[in-house]
């Protein structure tokens with residue numbers, strides 16, 4: 001019986017996700033519960049709570065410390081919300097598996113829909129994508145910065161710091177908050193790339209861990225999320241960019257829908273493309289089509305790769 005160490009951040013959501021991975025491994029391999037250990041690692045993103053993440057300089061906020069723990073062999077795998085994982089990863093680390101994707105939608109809390117918000121309402125969010133999408137639909141709204149974990153944000157809303165907030169359905173559901181807010185259809189608000197997906201990374205050279213993790217991989221989730229991340233990479237965007245994207249599979253085909261926004265919501269370009277599952281050219285093509293169609297206020301946010 002192996003001893004397998006799962007590295008995770010210490011937030012309630014992260015710990016829940018790590019436990020989902022533990023349960024999936026135990027079920028897939030018939031391991032005893034005690035053989036899988038959960039190791040908590042504190043990240044920069046956990047420490048810095050008072051500024052917008054984009055302001056701190058963005059990348060690797062949630063992954064750096066877990067990457068180090070992996071390379072020092074202090075853990076055997078690391079569990080992430082794929083939405084928070086930058087597209088450029090160290091060569092010695094691989095995404096070995098993704099669990100079946102949860103509900104990809106955002107939920108609105110404090111109103112029953114974006115339209116139902118009163119004129120001039122204040123919405124709390126720290127997501128440039130959500131802020132831009134809201135302002136695009138409702139230029140009368142004002143945005144206030146909401147950071148912290150799910151419970152902190154709900155407490156801020158309750159304290160009257162905003163009229164409404166938006167949170168990912170997946171995170172709320174994993175925390176047992178199925179009853180909070182109303183889902184927004186993806187046709188009204190396209191989610192963040194990789195939203196709702198839990199990924200597990202391991203060392204590239206750890207063939208044993210890779211094999212164990214491959215057994216809990218959901219191939220459709222992996223294909224869709226890899227395609228959404230390929231679009232981000234091709235745009236030169238990261239999880240702080242005002243980009244939404246969602247891939248879906250029908251039969252043998254994968255359709256990728258995406259939109260880029262100006263930060264203030266004053267402009268938006270949207271497009272979609274269809275290709276074979278795993279076709280690396282399709283998301284690149286969609287990225288260049290989007291950039292070609294984008295007005296300056298949008299194009300200047302992206303470097304394109």
Ligand SMILES: NCc1[nH]cc(CCC(=O)O)c1CC(=O)O
Pocket residue numbers: 081082083084166167168169170171172194195196197198
């Ligand atoms: N950036 C924070 C973050 N990262 C992943 C989730 C939710 C879970 C998921 O999308 O898989 C959240 C919270 C939120 O956006 O409401």
